[in-house]
Amino acid sequence: MRKLLLGVCIASSLLLTSCFSYKDVNRMAFVTAIVVDVTDDGKPNLYLEVFRPYRSESDSSGKGQRLVYHSVGEDMYEALRLVQLNSSQKVNFTQNKAIIFTKKAAEVGIDKFLDMLNRNQQFLLRQFLYFTDSDASKFLDVKLNEEAYIGLYLSDVSIIREDYAKVATTRIDKYLNERLLGNEVVIIPNVKVTETHFDNKLSFSGAAVIQKDKFKDLISIGELREYSIMMNIARKGMVDVEYQDTGNIMGFEILDSKADTDLTYDGETIRLSKKVKMKLSFGETQKPFDLDSEANRTKLKENVEKKLSEEMYILFNNWKEKGIDIFEVKRTFEREYPTTKLDVDNIMDITELELEVSIEIEGSTDVTDFVK
Amino acid sequence: MEEGKINTSQQAQQNSTEQNINADDFLNYLRQRLTNSFDVSFREIQTDKGIIYAVFDGIATDKNYVSEFIIAPLMKCKSIGDDVEKIKKEVISANTIIDVAKKEDGILFLLSGCVLLILPFFNRILSIEAKGYKNRNISIPVTEAVIKGPRQGFVEDLATNASQIRRIIKNADLKFEKLVIGNKSNTTIAMVYINGLAPQKLIDQVRENLTNFDLDFALSSNYIEERLKAKYTAFDTVGYTEKPDVAASKIAEGRIAILSDGTPFVITVPYFFAETFQAPDDYYMNIFFANMARWLRYFAFGLATLMPGFYVALVTYHFSLIPSVFTFRLAVSRAGIPFPTIIEVYMLYSFFMFVREGSIRLPQPLGSSMSIVGALILGDALVASALASNVTLIVIALSSITSFLVPRNYGALSIWAIIIIFFSSLLGLPGFYIGFILLCSHITGLKTCGYPFAYPLGTLKEFKFRDIVVRGRLDKMATSVFAENKKVKR
Numbered sequence: 001m002r003k004l005l006l007g008v009c010i011a012s013s014l015l016l017t018s019c020f021s022y023k024d025v026n027r028m029a030f031v032t033a034i035v036v037d038v039t040d041d042g043k044p045n046l047y048l049e050v051f052r053p054y055r056s057e058s059d060s061s062g063k064g065q066r067l068v069y070h071s072v073g074e075d076m077y078e079a080l081r082l083v084q085l086n087s088s089q090k091v092n093f094t095q096n097k098a099i100i101f102t103k104k105a106a107e108v109g110i111d112k113f114l115d116m117l118n119r120n121q122q123f124l125l126r127q128f129l130y131f132t133d134s135d136a137s138k139f140l141d142v143k144l145n146e147e148a149y150i151g152l153y154l155s156d157v158s159i160i161r162e163d164y165a166k167v168a169t170t171r172i173d174k175y176l177n178e179r180l181l182g183n184e185v186v187i188i189p190n191v192k193v194t195e196t197h198f199d200n201k202l203s204f205s206g207a208a209v210i211q212k213d214k215f216k217d218l219i220s221i222g223e224l225r226e227y228s229i230m231m232n233i234a235r236k237g238m239v240d241v242e243y244q245d246t247g248n249i250m251g252f253e254i255l256d257s258k259a260d261t262d263l264t265y266d267g268e269t270i271r272l273s274k275k276v277k278m279k280l281s282f283g284e285t286q287k288p289f290d291l292d293s294e295a296n297r298t299k300l301k302e303n304v305e306k307k308l309s310e311e312m313y314i315l316f317n318n319w320k321e322k323g324i325d326i327f328e329v330k331r332t333f334e335r336e337y338p339t340t341k342l343d344v345d346n347i348m349d350i351t352e353l354e355l356e357v358s359i360e361i362e363g364s365t366d367v368t369d370f371v372k
Numbered sequence: 373m374e375e376g377k378i379n380t381s382q383q384a385q386q387n388s389t390e391q392n393i394n395a396d397d398f399l400n401y402l403r404q405r406l407t408n409s410f411d412v413s414f415r416e417i418q419t420d421k422g423i424i425y426a427v428f429d430g431i432a433t434d435k436n437y438v439s440e441f442i443i444a445p446l447m448k449c450k451s452i453g454d455d456v457e458k459i460k461k462e463v464i465s466a467n468t469i470i471d472v473a474k475k476e477d478g479i480l481f482l483l484s485g486c487v488l489l490i491l492p493f494f495n496r497i498l499s500i501e502a503k504g505y506k507n508r509n510i511s512i513p514v515t516e517a518v519i520k521g522p523r524q525g526f527v528e529d530l531a532t533n534a535s536q537i538r539r540i541i542k543n544a545d546l547k548f549e550k551l552v553i554g555n556k557s558n559t560t561i562a563m564v565y566i567n568g569l570a571p572q573k574l575i576d577q578v579r580e581n582l583t584n585f586d587l588d589f590a591l592s593s594n595y596i597e598e599r600l601k602a603k604y605t606a607f608d609t610v611g612y613t614e615k616p617d618v619a620a621s622k623i624a625e626g627r628i629a630i631l632s633d634g635t636p637f638v639i640t641v642p643y644f645f646a647e648t649f650q651a652p653d654d655y656y657m658n659i660f661f662a663n664m665a666r667w668l669r670y671f672a673f674g675l676a677t678l679m680p681g682f683y684v685a686l687v688t689y690h691f692s693l694i695p696s697v698f699t700f701r702l703a704v705s706r707a708g709i710p711f712p713t714i715i716e717v718y719m720l721y722s723f724f725m726f727v728r729e730g731s732i733r734l735p736q737p738l739g740s741s742m743s744i745v746g747a748l749i750l751g752d753a754l755v756a757s758a759l760a761s762n763v764t765l766i767v768i769a770l771s772s773i774t775s776f777l778v779p780r781n782y783g784a785l786s787i788w789a790i791i792i793i794f795f796s797s798l799l800g801l802p803g804f805y806i807g808f809i810l811l812c813s814h815i816t817g818l819k820t821c822g823y824p825f826a827y828p829l830g831t832l833k834e835f836k837f838r839d840i841v842v843r844g845r846l847d848k849m850a851t852s853v854f855a856e857n858k859k860v861k862r
Contacts, residue, residue, distance in 0.1 A: 006810075022797065024713050025687045026706035026761075030699065051700050055708025055758060062707030062761075064700055094692035095699055124692055152696060 026053050029067070029089040033098040033151030036076075036105045036113050037136035044079040044105075044113060045072050047140050049150055052089060066148055068140045076116035093122035097155035099172065100191065103133040106208065106215035111179075114213070118176060125173040128158050131208035131215070134193040142193055142200045150202065154191065157204065168207035168224065182331025183347065185211045185324060190218060209326055216324055226315045229308070230274050230327065232259040239280060241304050243289070251283035252304065252361065263332045265340065270347065272329055273354045274312070280304065282363050291363060305357045316353045323348055393473060395492040399425055401475055402488075412482070417446045425490040432485035434504025441465040442487050442500055456496045459489075468501040480558055507532060513614035513636075515779075521656040522617045530560055530633040536616035537564060537631075541623065545569070548631075551582055554590035561596065564619075564629040569852055571626065577822055578628050578641060593635040600641055602818045602825065606784035609820040611643035618652050626852040642820040644827050644853075646840040648780045649673070654843050663842045670841070672777035675770065676785045677811065680717055681792030681804050683767045688713050689800030705761040714797040716760050720768040721793075723754075725786065728772070828853075 035047040048069040056063050069086045073079030084091050099117065101110055117123045132139055140150060147153040158169045168189040170178075178186045187207040194203045206224055209216045219227060228234035234257040242249050262273040282291070290296050319326050323346045330347045333340075344350055406412045415426040424446060428438055445463045446452070452459055460469050472478045472488065478497060482488050485503030510532070513525030526533045534548055549563040561582070565575060578600065585599055593612065601610040611627075613619050614636055619629045622640040630639040649669040654662040687706075691699050709716060727746030731739040754760040775785045792807035799806070818825035829840065839849055 022688050022712070022714075022800075024706065025691060025699065025703045026709065028691070028703065030691075030696075030703070032696070051703070053700070053703035053707040062704035064704050092691065095696045097696065122692075 023090065023092075026062075027089055028053075028092040029087045030095040031091060031093050031151075032095060032149045033100065033140070033154065034096060035100045035102065035132075035136045035139050037102040038105045038108050039072055042108055043072055043074060044076050045136065046070065046076075046079045046083065047136055048083055048091075049140050050087070050091065051095070051149060052087075070137075076113045080116065080120075093120070094124060096123060096127055097151035098128050098130055100130040100132050100139065100154075101188075102136045102139075103131070103208075103215060104136075106131055106210060109213045110210060111213035114176070117172060123172070125171060127172045128155050129170045129172055129175050129188045130154060130191045131188050131210075132191050132193075133218075134191075138193055138200075139202075142202055144202065145199075153202065158189070168219075179210075179213060182328055182334060183211065183325035184213075185209060185216075185326055185328075187219060187326060209324055211324060217322060219326070223315050223318075226308070226312045227326065229257055229276055229278070230259055230312055230315070232257070232261070238283065239304060239308065241300075241307050243285075243300065243303060246287070248285060248287040248289065250285045250289070250300070252280040253283050255279040255281050255362065261332060263329070263336050265333065265337055268350065270329065270333060270351045271354055272327065272332070272351055273356075275356045276308070276312075276358065278308075278357070278359045280359055280361050282361060297361065301359060301361055304359050304361070308359070309355055309357045312355055312357070313353065320348045320351065393475060393497070395490050395495045395497055398475060398478060398497055399427075399490050399492070402427055402478070402482075405479065415443065417443060419446060419452050420450065421452055422493040425492075426487055427482060427490065428487040428502065429482060429485065432483065432505060433487060433502045437466075437502045437504060438487055442489070442502065446489075456491060456494045456498070459491070460498065464489075464498075464500060466500045466502060470499045472497040472499050483558070484560075505529065508636075510536075516613065516615050516618070516652055518615075518652045518656065521652055522615065524616055525614045526616060526619075526631075526636040526638055528634050528636055530562060530631050533616070533631050533636075533638065534562060534564070537620055537623070537629070540616060540620040541566070546623070549579070551579075553582060553585050553587060553596070555586070555588050557589040557591065559590040560633040561590075562631040564623055564631060566623055566626070569624070569626045570628055571854055574626075574628060574642070574821060574823075578630075582630075590632070591634075593630070593632040593637050593639055596630055596632060596639055600639070600821060602820065605814065605818055606781075606787045607645070607815065607818060607825065608648075608780055608784070609643055609818055609825055611640040611647055611780075612637045613640060614638075615652060621655070626854050642823045642827075644820065644823070645815055645825050646829065648778055650839070650843075655846065659843060659845065666841070666843065669777050672774035673781070673785065676772075676775035676778070677788050678792060678804075678808065679774075680721065680767055680771050680789050681796040681807055683764070684714060684717055684793050685796040685800045685804045688797065702761075702763055705763045708758045709761055710758070713764070714793070716764050717768065717793055718790075720754075720760055720764060721771075721786075721790065724768060724772045 030051045031048050032051055033049040035049075037045040037047070039045045046069075048071075050067045050069055052065045052067055053062055054065055067087075069083045069091075071079045071082040071086070073082050080091075080093075101113075105113070117127075142150065144150065144153050147156065168187045170186060170188045175186055175188070178184075187209050189204055190206050190208045191202055192205045194201045204221075206221045207219045209219060225234070225237055225239070228237070234254060237254045239252045239254065240249055241252070256279040258277045260275040262275075264271045264273070316327065325346075325348050329351050333342070333347065342350075402412075403414070411429050411431045413426075413428055413430050415428075417424045417426060426438070426443060426446075442464055445465060446459075449463050452463060466487075470481070470486075472481060478488055478499065481499040485501070485505065486499045487502045489498040489500060491498070507529045508527050510524050510527055512523045516525075524536060526536065538546065538548075543566060545567040547563075547565055547567050549565075551561050551563065553559050553561055563575070563578060563582070581600060582596065585596075587595060590596070597608075597610045597612065601608065611622065613622070619638045619640060623629050627640050627642060630641070632639070649666055651665070651669075654666060657665075686694055687702055694702065706713070706716075711719070723746070727743065730742045730746070733739075734742055751765070755762050755765060771789060775782050775789075778785065788807075788811050792804060792811065795803035795807035795810075797803070816824065816826045816830060820827075824831065839853075843849075
């Protein structure tokens, strides 16, 4: 029995090497970011940022080298295979952090490239998706002082930052799910190359709306704040309010935000109810302001609530006019009314927003009088 | 020493009353057998009845004792009477006097440090115990240093070792069963246990194993160890200790200790896997620190055995499981190294074993020099010459260092680490798991004197013994390792 068991173990070790085989880590070229563009005739046009280890000739230490590979293929599979021709080391995608679709590629349709990214086991689910309307070749030319590798930089930003950049963060697993739900709308961060006096930078600039795997429109960074509050994904951020047309702009830090969504359908109209509760901390005032005054504080609270409500209505109506369901109305409707069939082409046409914003403003302390 | 059921001295005594040998013939026999043995003296003592021959081994006996308590009384005695009984009862002042009847017994007594008195006129031979070996003084045990706790260690003399155990356990049920093994070496050993505490089937099994031991020379306790331990395994399934307090605690837990004349190491059986992680200090230090140290040993065991294999699996198959920044660092550290990772790992492992073996075998001053040279070669030159990466070096060094925390199983750890590395190199993590499962099944499949080696882990019964992963309070721990917890209903 023991001999049989030992035989099975050894045989399985030797024979069951189907999906993977021995490879040394130093003989790999690791891809950290892929920029997916298309040629004028619609072929995948890939730019890959690659880490390649090599041993320095001057001293005994090893070093890493950043390379950018470029390839064009009939399809994604061929383009990725052709990349191998550029490299003396085997190209490995397990460390890829970012897949950036250019505007051109997103307009053609992300679904053309998606199967390869989903099927190949080297592409892991932890990759982040990004959109850029900058030139693909320039994107990977950006030299960042903070991080040598753009892929690592982008993923660090997506993981670490907790403000609006986080709102649109989309990993490939999330994208693969959401592209099939509701109105098949997914938003992914928009990253653009910004030219400054000193050098070029990458900056997060709102998000791109992708519907049915095709680029539709951009959400500005300003809109993202209201969007994140309405969609209950805001955790950090700030709100600026002008007080009573006095020219005094006051800043508030978002400490907590919660939005309860409810959806009702009366046969004609869908009422999307959003009850937003926020906790803000007083950040700054441009002019002296008497916070001891209860009346002032009440007025200030009303101002903030009014401003946020207005901006949310504007955001909602703006996207309603565009006919794009970025608020997951259809998905919520299907969940609430699974058996009801709608007779409209676009669910946004019959959707009305009902908004209730309630905020609480905190200072550094509630104590205003230490002497009783 | 208490006489056991099977006792060669007792047998010899019984035999001596049953058959007699001719004293003159025996004297000639001795002269013939012990030709060219400079240590054996034949002393003639004139008495009123005739000459008494005192034959003794000058090295094995205490000469002063022989002169003062055996020869001098005989010489001073004006009349030794008509019977040997007067000599035994009135003349000789020694403790033990045995009648010798068989030639072989006589030789055995003589070489064991007894004086043979040959009385041709009575046609009788007496064996008088007068042992006087030169013994090493009791000293601090080298292999089991403790911060706090007794410093005494066992020595090579069986009687001294027995007295050290007796000093700790003053109990009439503490038995010292004397056995002689080795057909030609006639090595004396003693089975020590507490009657009523050690399971009878264990006592019977060990006794049977030792009495049926057909061996010419038993030169050290390791002969007994190999006789009792499980075959085909690198794990020690027989314990040993150099400290009387440890041996006493094992005996108090219901185990059997085996003392062997000429060896300062006392064997304890059965020896369980969990004992590998126990140290004498555990019972003398603060319970919390002692437990932390024990967990550290378990963790070290895991690291020493599994870490090199896990490392090989990760860096040769599963890059995706390593954080990117570390993957790049690994790749950079291995850049330019001409060997595959698996060769590099085996090479470094071999180097560490060379250094370890060299350091142990060389005399102490040279051993430390060897360590320095080894550390320099391994730590600096290897990396600088691009023969090994510093990450692999750290992994192997850490594995080697952690294996020193469990010195009892150093050999087994090294062998199993090599096996797991091999499987990992063939199949990555599935290979690693296969190796790990093989290790677990090997450990659980071993037996120590009829008990599972992993006992009481994995057994269906609930045991009172609370000294496995954590040490319980000393006053709350069950006395016997075999005590079942009958209150638990299963």
